[in-house]
Amino acid sequence: MANWQVLIREQLEKDREAAVQLLQQWVKSPSVQGEEQSIQQSIAELLEQMGLAVDLWVMEGDELVSHPYFVSPRTTFESSPNVVGVWKGQGEGRSIILNGHVDVVPAGDLAQWSDDPFSGKVADGKLYGRGATDMKGGNLSSLLAIQVLQKLGVQLKGDVIFQSVVEEESGGAGTLATIIRGYKADAALIPEPTNMKIFPKQQGSMWFRLTVKGRSAHGGTRYEGVSAIEKSMLVVQAIGQLEKERNDRLDDPLYAKLPIPIPINLGVIEGGKWPSSVADLVKLEGRMGVAPGEQMDDAKAEMAAALKKLAEVDPWFAEQPVELEWFGARWVPGAVELDHPLMDILQAQFEAVTGDRAIVEASPWGTDGGLLTALANTPAIVVGPGVTQVAHYPNEHIVLDEVFRCAEIFALTLLEWCGVAERVTE
Numbered sequence: 001m002a003n004w005q006v007l008i009r010e011q012l013e014k015d016r017e018a019a020v021q022l023l024q025q026w027v028k029s030p031s032v033q034g035e036e037q038s039i040q041q042s043i044a045e046l047l048e049q050m051g052l053a054v055d056l057w058v059m060e061g062d063e064l065v066s067h068p069y070f071v072s073p074r075t076t077f078e079s080s081p082n083v084v085g086v087w088k089g090q091g092e093g094r095s096i097i098l099n100g101h102v103d104v105v106p107a108g109d110l111a112q113w114s115d116d117p118f119s120g121k122v123a124d125g126k127l128y129g130r131g132a133t134d135m136k137g138g139n140l141s142s143l144l145a146i147q148v149l150q151k152l153g154v155q156l157k158g159d160v161i162f163q164s165v166v167e168e169e170s171g172g173a174g175t176l177a178t179i180i181r182g183y184k185a186d187a188a189l190i191p192e193p194t195n196m197k198i199f200p201k202q203q204g205s206m207w208f209r210l211t212v213k214g215r216s217a218h219g220g221t222r223y224e225g226v227s228a229i230e231k232s233m234l235v236v237q238a239i240g241q242l243e244k245e246r247n248d249r250l251d252d253p254l255y256a257k258l259p260i261p262i263p264i265n266l267g268v269i270e271g272g273k274w275p276s277s278v279a280d281l282v283k284l285e286g287r288m289g290v291a292p293g294e295q296m297d298d299a300k301a302e303m304a305a306a307l308k309k310l311a312e313v314d315p316w317f318a319e320q321p322v323e324l325e326w327f328g329a330r331w332v333p334g335a336v337e338l339d340h341p342l343m344d345i346l347q348a349q350f351e352a353v354t355g356d357r358a359i360v361e362a363s364p365w366g367t368d369g370g371l372l373t374a375l376a377n378t379p380a381i382v383v384g385p386g387v388t389q390v391a392h393y394p395n396e397h398i399v400l401d402e403v404f405r406c407a408e409i410f411a412l413t414l415l416e417w418c419g420v421a422e423r424v425t426e
Contacts, residue, residue: 004411004412004415005352005353005408005412007152008148008149008152008408008411008412009408011148011151011152012144012148012404012407012408013404015144015147015148015151016404019140019144019403019404020122020127020400022046022140023120023127023132023136023137023140023400023403024120024122024127025042025120026039026102026131026136026139026140027118027119027120027127027128027129027130027131027132027136028118028119028120028129029042029118030104030107030117030118030130031102031103031104031131032103032104032105032106033074033080033103033166033167033169033170034074034079034080035079035080036079036080036081036102036103036166037079037080037081039102040056040080040081040082040083040102040164040166041056041081043083043102043164044056044083044085046143047083047085047162048085050085050087050146050147050150051087051150052085052086052087052146052162053085053086053088054083054084054085055082055083055084055085055086055181056081056082056083057081057082057181058077058078058080058081058082059077059080059081059082059166059167059173059174059177060076060077063180064173064176064177064180067176067180069172069176069330069332069371069375070173070176071170071171071172071173071328071329071330072167072170072171072173073170073328077166077167077173080103080166080167080174081166082163082164082165082166082174082177082178083163083164083165084161084162084163084164084178084181084183085161085162085164086159086160086161086162087146087150087156087159087160087161087162088159089155089156089157089158089159089160089418089419089421090155090156090157090421090422091157091421092157092419093156093157093158093159093418093419093421094157094158094186094187094417094418094419095158095159095160095161095185095186095187095418096158096159096160096161096185096186096187096188096189096342096414096417096418097161097163097183097184097185097187097188097189097372097378097380098142098145098146098160098161098162098163098188098189098191098410099163099165099175099178099188099189099190099368099369099372099380100135100136100138100139100142100163100164100165100190100191100192101135101139101164101165101166101167101168101169101174101175101368102131102136102139102164102165102166103166103167103168103169103170103174104130104131104134104136104169105130105134105169105392106130107130108394109394112394112395113394113395114128114394114395115128115395116129117129117130117394117396118130120132122400125399125400125401126397126398126399126400127397127398127400128395128396128397129396129397130396131396132386132396132397132398133193133385133386133387133388133390133391133396133397133398134192134193134386134388134391134392134396135191135192135193135384135386135391137191137193137384137385137386137398137402137403138190138191138192138193138384138385138386138403138406139164139191140403140407141191141384141385141403141404141406141407141410142162142189142191142407142410143162144403144404144407144410144411145407145410145411145413145414146160146162146414148407148411149411149414149415152423153423154415154420154422154423155420155421155422155423156414156415156418156419156420156421157418157419157420157421158186158417158418158419159185159418160414160418161183161185163175163178163183165177165178165368168367168368170329171328171329171330171331172331172332172368172370172371174368175368175371175372176371176375179371179372179375179376183376184372184376184377184378185376185378186378186379186417187340187342187378187379187380187381187417188369188372188378188379188380188381189342189346189380189381189382189383189410189413190367190368190369190372190380190381190382190383190384191382191383191384191385191406191410192363192367192382192384193384193385193386193387193388193391193398194363194382194383194384194386194388195385195386195387196350196354196358196359196383196384196385196402196405196406196409197358197359197360197361197383198343198346198347198350198358198359198360198361198381198382198383199360199361199362199363199381199382199383200254200335200336200337200338200340200343200360200362200381201252201254201292201333201334201335201336201362201363202292202331202333202334202335202362202363202365202366202367202369202370202380202382203261203262203289203290203291203292203333203362203363203364203365203366204289204290204291204292204294204296204330204331204332204333204334204366204370205287205288205289205290205329205330205331205365205366206287206288206290206296206299206300206326206329206330206331207285207286207287207288207326207327207328207329207330208285208286208287208288208303208324208325208326208327209283209284209285209324209325209326209327210235210283210284210285210286210307210322210323210324210325211281211282211283211322211323211325212228212231212232212235212271212281212282212283212284212322213228213231213280213281213320213323214226214227214228214229214230214231214278214279214280214281214282214320215278215280216277216278216279216280217277217278218276218277218278219275219276219277219278220276222278225278225280226278226280226316227278227279228271228272228279228280228281228282229271229272229279229282231282231314231316231317232269232271232282232284234310234313234314234317235284235307235310235322236266236284238306238307238309238310238313239264239266239286239306240264241306242264242302242303242306243260243262243263243264246262246264246291246302247260247261247262247263250262250291252291252292252362254360254361254362255361255362257361258362258364261289261291261362261364262289262290262291263287263289264286264287264288264289265286265287266284266285266286267285267286267287268283268284268285268286269282269283269284269285270282270283271283288303290333291333292333292334292335292362293333293335294333296330296332296333300326303324304324307321307322307324308321310322331365331366331367331368331370332366332370332371332373332374332375333366333370334367334369334370334371334372334373334374334380335373336373336379336380336381338360340379340381341417342379342381342413342417343360343381345413345416345417346358346381346383346409346413347360348416349409349412349413349416350409352412353405353408353409353412354405363382365388367380367382368380369381369382383406384406385398385399385402385403385405385406386398386399386402
């Protein structure tokens, strides 16, 4: 029987230089929202060269934009196509989706970067540039897992579905479109930057906006008005108490190392118009974490109930209740059972490649895995190279050794999960 681990590692080493150049090419493509066409076209061409059945399309239609899980700041996607490539199996094997996004967040303040944000510079075993960690490095690991098996002459029993999607950073419309298009599998891997920790559970999140009303008056007689700024302080306290109550009852051991497993973050506050006037309006915007297994509507109801209780604290809120609006981005929570067979395979292959036991935790942020799990009946596990501490930051980078280590683990996982039909060459 072939020693797959040795063969895979040797082949990956042979292909390393070309793979690094490919990742450089991807990172040099500034695929911010609305500008993903170039990289997606090149990925589609590469998948065709690999012999995959390629589906390249621009998302559109009422079925997408009217879907209850659709979230995006836009409704047209002319320059943002999705790409799916299917490596068809021989049959009688389990299928798997390898899902990753190519959209990246903007570079931000260029003065904080040591080099051009899309340089693709390689130094000290790291590749630098926006998107290197989040998540083009992980996407390369998925692609290499397919390539290395092909080069070793392997034919799998089950299908491998490589998905290169857009819109993840805005809430997952790209992956939603693949689901609507009919793509699903027996399981999925999403190589977001977890530092190779295995996340069978993913926190969800929702953006919200609160409007706190007051009554204007001259600052010299401020006692004749009602300060929305002062009332907003009570609202902040109520949100803090809600966060505490929600986290106190969460006893999932996979969240044991996180001080606040499902935070409620207030990220924007705006209020007042004039220093000598009593502020009559304050706007607060934030992000509400949603626990794996929790219904998003239930979390919304808890927020609404907590705000309603403010009338018991201050009669003003009975007269002028806080207005609650859910808007913008949203990520669906997801959960896969710890005894799922893909979990067993992943952990075994991780240990075989690294010599260490895998760390299994829950994701502190949302991914497209929640959509796959909830809507496509495709249990999704998140594991990939890179660390979130450098994602979205200046000088974003990824350690190249980790990309290839992840590719090795994924290739071995595909062999076990999908099953080997035959090996064409020796």
